[in-house]
Amino acid sequence: xxxxxxxxxxxxxxxxxxxxxxxxxxxxxxxxxxxxxxxxxxxxxxxxxxxxxxxxxxxxxxxxxxxxxxxxxxxxxxxxxxxxxxxxxxxxxxxxxxxxxxxxxxxxxxxxxxxxxxxxxxxxxxxxxxxxxxxxxxxxxxxxxxxxxxxxxxxxxxxxxxxxxxxxxxxxxxxxxxxxxxxxxxxxxxxxxxxxxxxxxxxxxxxxxxxxxxxxxxxxxxxxxxxxxxxxxxxxxxxxxxxxxxxxxxxxxxxxxxxxxxxxxxxxxxxxxxxxxxxxxxxxxxxxxxxxxxxxxxxxxxxxxxxxxxxxxxxxxxxxxxxxxxxxxxxxxxxxxxxxxxxxxxxxxxxxxxxxxxxxxxxxxxxxx
Numbered sequence: 001x002x003x004x005x006x007x008x009x010x011x012x013x014x015x016x017x018x019x020x021x022x023x024x025x026x027x028x029x030x031x032x033x034x035x036x037x038x039x040x041x042x043x044x045x046x047x048x049x050x051x052x053x054x055x056x057x058x059x060x061x062x063x064x065x066x067x068x069x070x071x072x073x074x075x076x077x078x079x080x081x082x083x084x085x086x087x088x089x090x091x092x093x094x095x096x097x098x099x100x101x102x103x104x105x106x107x108x109x110x111x112x113x114x115x116x117x118x119x120x121x122x123x124x125x126x127x128x129x130x131x132x133x134x135x136x137x138x139x140x141x142x143x144x145x146x147x148x149x150x151x152x153x154x155x156x157x158x159x160x161x162x163x164x165x166x167x168x169x170x171x172x173x174x175x176x177x178x179x180x181x182x183x184x185x186x187x188x189x190x191x192x193x194x195x196x197x198x199x200x201x202x203x204x205x206x207x208x209x210x211x212x213x214x215x216x217x218x219x220x221x222x223x224x225x226x227x228x229x230x231x232x233x234x235x236x237x238x239x240x241x242x243x244x245x246x247x248x249x250x251x252x253x254x255x256x257x258x259x260x261x262x263x264x265x266x267x268x269x270x271x272x273x274x275x276x277x278x279x280x281x282x283x284x285x286x287x288x289x290x291x292x293x294x295x296x297x298x299x300x301x302x303x304x305x306x307x308x309x310x311x312x313x314x315x316x317x318x319x320x321x322x323x324x325x326x327x328x329x330x331x332x333x334x335x336x337x338x339x340x341x342x343x344x345x346x347x348x349x350x351x352x353x354x355x356x357x358x359x360x361x362x363x364x365x366x367x368x369x
Contacts, residue, residue: 051092051100053112057141059134061116064141066109067100073107074365076150076176077142080112081135081159085264088114091156091344099344102354106362108152111142117262123212125265127275128290131166136173139166143174150176152361156344157182157314161282164296164322169289171298177364178299179357180322181306182314182340186283187276189318204266204273214264285325299326302364306334306343306357313340332360 057064080100082088091112092100103110113134118125139151153175155163160183167178184190209215281287287294305323307316316335323331336343336353343353 047094050095051098051104056111056145057138059137061118061122062134063114063116064138065112065114067104067111069104069109071104071107072109073368074362075109075146075368076152076365077109077111077146078103078152078154078361079139079142080110081153081155081163082112082115083157083159084115084130084162084268085158085261087262088112090341093345097345097350099354102350103358103361106358108358108361108365109146111138113138115262118211118213118265119263120211120213123266126267127162127165127271129265129267130162131169132290135162135166136170139173139175148174150174152177152179152365154179154361155181155183157184157340161185161276164282164299165287165289165294167299167301168294168296168326169292169298171300175301177302177304177361178328179304179306179361180319181343181357182308182311182319183305183322184276184314184318185322185325186318187280188283189315190277191312191315204270208266208269211263212266214266214269216261216263296325297327300328302330303328304332304334304357304360306336308336308338308340308343310337310339310342330364334360 052068053065054068055063056066080091082091092098095101100110100112139153142151143149151174153163153167155161155178160180163178164180164183164185167173167175207214207218275281275287279286282296285296303323303326305319307314307319309316320333320335323333334356336356338348338353343349
């Protein structure tokens with residue numbers, strides 16, 4: 001029998017189409033050029049923070065947002081507390097990539113505080129401004145709106161420090177559950193590049209500008225020092241996929257957050273350098289606020305501490321064991337194989353990490369009648 005060559009159709013592979021290939025490459029190049037032009041001109045930028053919401057409370061520069069929903073099925077309501085030095089929309093980045101959207105979808109009544117952008121009027125703000133004044137007023141306001149149902153408080157990064165110290169110093173406030181995400185407590189384990197002032201750095205007054213605050217450029221600079229080549233890698237990745245409309249949209253949304261920090265109130269910064277970096281007062285449970293010792297053991301509500309094994313901003317070593325420092329009998333630590341932002345943004349966050357957190361929250365909530 002004479003052997004014959006198998007045709008390309010018989011082998012299951014398609015014949016190479018040189019014309020189609022050229023058309024595809026030309027189309028890709030043209031789309032990439034158009035996307036790059038729009039990006040550089042700032043035209044048709046990606047939209048963020050799109051979940052429907054309404055302002056329900058204002059306290060100085062801070063706004064308390066309530067997210068509208070017709071499918072609330074769980075109680076108590078949830079208050080999200082973001083960091084002081086980053087834009088709050090990281091918790092509601094884009095449809096399909098949003099912690100807020102996920103929680104609303106699971107039946108929670110969701111609120112979030114946006115700290116705003118500090119100016120000269122906020123330069124004197126201290127930790128107590130947030131832990132003893134603003135957060136208590138907001139939590140009590142939400143509690144009243146829901147006929148005394150209490151509040152599940154969820155703090156992220158430096159917002160987690162504020163919620164932790166607030167809960168410890170106000171054990172009688174209507175906090176039902178406390179969730180801490182990427183909350184640093186052991187500042188001896190924080191990246192040295194983040195410690196831009198203090199005993200191993202410059203004086204705090206050399207970082208604070210004429211407004212009395214740490215300027216946003218200095219805040220961003222401290223994060224950039226952690227990964228000094230990240231911007232180059234990000235740009236290279238962007239140019240490689242600039243033809244992809246969805247990728248460009250996601251890229252713009254994310255970089256609008258990573259590159260747009262807000263000033264750090266001067267009063268809080270001085271306390272951070274002294275109490276956290278210098279004394280490591282949270283880890284040693286020796287912190288004093290408003291003239292009184294803050295004891296983490298006074299936190300007795302159900303407690304969840306979430307940390308990322310790949311977090312380079314708040315390393316696992318700086319937050320691990322927090323759940324053992326509180327007085328809660330129901331206290332859990334959840335370790336995720338993710339970084340600081342990857343725990344709440346991206347496919348892994350939406351499919352695995354956020355559901356793991358919200359599962360705990362659902363288990364510690366009650367169905368509405």
